[in-house]
Amino acid sequence: MISKDNYTCPICLGIFVDPCKLPCNHTFCLPCLLELVDFNFIQYKCPMCRNEFMNNNGPFKIDQEIQTFIQTHFKEEFEKRQQEIMISQKEKQKEMKIRVNYGNTYDYIEEEKNNKHLWSVYVxxxxxxxxDQTTLNQIKLIDLIDSVTFYLDETFYPDFVVVRHPPFKITRKGWDVFSIPIEITFKKQYELNPIKLEHHLVFQQNGILKCQISKINAENIKKQLDFQNQQKQNAVQNKKVWKI
Structure with missing residues (x-):
């Protein structure tokens, strides 16, 4: 009897769809690999053993032998899994990954008696x-932001600060490190969910820069941009009619 376990993706735990075997001999569904591996980088790591490989050969190649075997022996499960992936990919097409950069700069103020640490937290x-930038008509992502809220330690007054215009940062003096929850809220018309993160202050060297990958709904942004462009075109047409 053929065991399905030998043909199950360790990422999605479903039957292999478009199976791809890495140099370390670990095999995964192609859609699962593409979700985890970023080909913008020269190297990538196996999700299982974490061995690192050079990205010399371009996109992953589907193992047609395994694919044919699965289609023959696990036909119903394969077709069901294919449908699930198709639905999932349609939803993911609406999403766009962006890089959220955040951290703090730092200076030590020798002449201060108590609050010797001058820091700025930014996003x-x-x-x-x-x-993605071309798809969204070159819009600057920072222009999508309505406000960034920084939640400070209770010893500060006020203990939270809302910044509504770039640059989205705050500067304070203090005597110790602490964690700062940060919430990025987008302009209402884009219908995007807030992004939440937390930064722990670093009082070493010049500070620290961190990065978080987040997803936003690109489809909502595109709809709003198209609407704005249509309004501009209508305004131009109305001016022409008025002149006539």
């Missing part, structure tokens, strides 16, 4: 790949 947003 910026970047595209991960150029294609």
């Amino acid at each position: 910026t947003l970047d595209y991960i790949n150029q294609y």
